[in-house]
Amino acid sequence: MKSFLFGCFKSQLPLKTPKKKIRDSTKNSGGSGFQRLSLSEFSSTPGSPLSLSANDISNSLLGSNLHIFTLQELQKITNNFSSSNFLGEGGFGAVHKGFIDDKMKPGLKAQPIAVKRLDLEGLQGHREWLAEVILLGQLRHPNLVKLIGYCCEDEHRVLVYEYMPRGSLENHLFRKYGAALPWGARMKIALGAAKGLAFLHDSEKPVIYRDFKTSNILLDADYTTKLSDFGLAKDGPEGDETHVSTRVMGTHGYAAPEYVMTGHLTAMSDVYSFGVVLLEILTGRRAVDKSRGPREHNLVEWARPQLNNPRKLDYIIDPRLDGQYSSKGAQKIAALAYQCLSHHPKPRPSMSNVVKILESLQNFNDMPIAPFVYIVPVETVKKELEKKEPEQKKENKDENRQTQRQNGQRHRIRTPRAKTGTVYTESNVRTHLKSRLSPDQKENQNKENQIKDESI
Incomplete structure (x- = not known):
């Protein structure tokens, strides 16, 4: 296959441009019947210092609906490639988010975009940039990213794509935090x-x-x-x-x-x-x-x-x-x-x-049913707590009293309090004790008392 040429200056010799008009490949998603221009058709003789200019590419891709951007326009779109708009970086270069209003390019609606700028010291170069423009300039499919336009100004090589809000599969599949x-x-x-x-x-x-x-x-x-x-x-x-x-x-x-x-x-x-x-x-x-x-x-x-x-x-x-x-x-x-x-x-x-x-694997019905979890709104929880707080305090108070009673009965023996001012004489004590004796015990006690009186 013929090699791509580096640089992006205007060719001094007439470029052999294909006259085939690009047809919309979305009408035939399977690919049959779509006459795609091969990548080799966009290169000149191998070893030649000549290459394609932006106009050469545009003329070759008639009907592709690609827009040519200036570097100044892209700087405005991305806020001068601000770090706050930075999305990521790969072998081609850094990618920044931008926004196009409906007045910038005729026929281009207002929309967010992703701007990929070639790193001149990176792993890829003009060859890869040109391959992407040629390929995506011709092919349209729901599962291929849409190329909106490009910039080929001096040494700058920039590609403008539709913006993909969820980023790459890599970021979702291997992230350390968050739901799987x-x-x-x-x-x-x-x-x-x-x-x-x-x-x-x-x-x-x-x-x-x-x-x-x-x-x-x-x-x-x-x-x-x-x-x-x-x-x-x-x-x-x-x-x-x-x-x-x-x-x-x-x-x-x-x-x-x-x-x-x-x-x-x-x-x-x-x-x-x-x-x-x-x-x-x-x-x-x-x-x-x-x-x-x-x-x-x-x-x-x-x-x-x-x-x-x-x-x-x-x-x-x-x-x-x-x-x-x-x-x-x-x-x-x-x-x-x-x-x-x-x-x-x-x-x-x-x-x-x-x-x-x-x-055939999209809607299998043997998925296990996960336990249902209902998340109560914070405001609802606060209201319920405020309602239950007085009742909860009362219940806690009653429980504390009951606990104290149980602990007191277990560890303390209550004794009857003596009446203040009461004096017990020996005769009073005998009478009190005598009243609590059985008849036999009373008779024996009387005999003992009589013996004591006689001895006295």
């Missing part, structure tokens, strides 16, 4: 990503993504999946070709083993990467995580042998789901991931078949 991503949302995201890849693979001129991973899967407000970052995308093999030979690029942990070893790129390379992401969705673990034990550094090596064992499946599923997932669905997902992660490309399913399998 629900099972239903995970299944919806997986299906949307599969549809996006199937659309690329099934086009009349196939596209191989080559960098499919969780950080490149963006989420709309309702968890609609949008694939992004197509800088490493390549035209797939056509005709009798079985693969595309290219240098190995991508992200460690996601690349297919045969591609890493030989540099032979096919659609099955994307299927393997999809299997890795599917495994991340199932387990809640990263593809490569050095913070775990040595045997668990590589997710595929650790998890794949356990995917076909239902007893071990519960062990590897994301514990943050707390059992709130479909058992049947999890087994199906595990079996699908096992196929996608085959060491050889031939046993792997096509993305079209993956879509069919995932569609």
Whole structure:
């Protein structure tokens, strides 16, 4: 394939511009019948110092509805790329949030946007920027991020996208705090990503993504999946070709083993990467995580042998789901991931078949019912406490009195109080005691008293 050219100055020689008009690919989401212009058609002779200018790109992508922005406009939109508008950063460069009003560009409605600015010292360059403009300038699909426009001014390379309020799947799947991503949302995201890849693979001129991973899967407000970052995308093999030979690029942990070893790129390379992401969705673990034990550094090596064992499946599923997932669905997902992660490309399913399998897993009815928890509003709780407070105090007071009584009876013996001023003589004491004796005891006592009197 012809190489891309660097720089963005006006070509001095006439550029061979395709005369085909871009058709709206949303009318044919499956890709059949859509005549996409290949990436190689936008390059001049290999080794030539010439390249495409902004006008060249615009003329070549007639009908693409892309808007050309000036750097000054983008600075205004993003508040001069303010840190307060910063969204994130990748291999391409920093991404900032901005807002376009309905007066800036004719035909462009007011909306929030994401502005991705190329880092001249970063891992990617003009080649990747141009590939993204060409590809997303032609392709439209519900599961591909929408490119609104671009800037090619001096050395500045900027891309303007629709804004995705939920960010990337990576941020939701691996966050340390907050609620876990629900099972239903995970299944919806997986299906949307599969549809996006199937659309690329099934086009009349196939596209191989080559960098499919969780950080490149963006989420709309309702968890609609949008694939992004197509800088490493390549035209797939056509005709009798079985693969595309290219240098190995991508992200460690996601690349297919045969591609890493030989540099032979096919659609099955994307299927393997999809299997890795599917495994991340199932387990809640990263593809490569050095913070775990040595045997668990590589997710595929650790998890794949356990995917076909239902007893071990519960062990590897994301514990943050707390059992709130479909058992049947999890087994199906595990079996699908096992196929996608085959060491050889031939046993792997096509993305079209993956879509069919995932569609059948969307609404499983064997989800366990979680305990119902009703959260009472704070104001209601305060009112109820205020009502019960006097009654509670009275109850506590009565309980304290009862406790004191019980404790007093247990530890203290009450004795009758003596009447003040009463004097007991010996005769009085004898009379009192005598009254309490039995008849026999009284008779014996009288005899004793008589003996005492006689002796006296």
